[in-house]
Amino acid sequence: MNKHGLPTILGGLVTMAGIASVDIAFAQGTGTLGDPRAGKLARYSSYERSGGNADFRRVAPGETLTLVDHQGAGTLRRLWLTRFRSRNHYASTSSTAGQTMNRA
Structure with a gap:
């Protein structure tokens, strides 16, 4: 692995974690649609x-x-x-x- 490999992997994990948190927040917000x-x-x-x-x-x-x-x-x-x-x-x-x- 070169010296730029680790930051690239960590950057990808941070980006994926951000997307997952948005999806979870959206899914939790739809529970009250029928209220x-x-x-x-x-x-x-x-x-x-x-x-x-x-x-x-x-x-x-x-x-x-x-x-x-x-x-x-x-x-x-x-x-x-x-x-x-x-x-x-x-x-x-x-x-x-x-x-x-x-x-x-």
């Missing part, structure tokens, strides 16, 4: 505002419909979509914010 935080509950619905039973939206071929345009972080707990058997409907993620309902 409740101060925030606001949001609920979105397509219910019929006039009290009737027309709680649906018509989507023409090639047209999209934004179901929710929510700003900030959140968790989707429930999504209910009903489809007609005579038609082919599917839900997909749009490249823009929110979810869209596309008609195939």
Whole structure:
């Protein structure tokens, strides 16, 4: 081993130790991700505002419909979509914010 070999090995160990400590600190910080935080509950619905039973939206071929345009972080707990058997409907993620309902 030459005179520069030992500092090179020690330098590599110090660098690797620094990376490991960052990874451990990051892993320990993720344990509280699911804990409740101060925030606001949001609920979105397509219910019929006039009290009737027309709680649906018509989507023409090639047209999209934004179901929710929510700003900030959140968790989707429930999504209910009903489809007609005579038609082919599917839900997909749009490249823009929110979810869209596309008609195939």
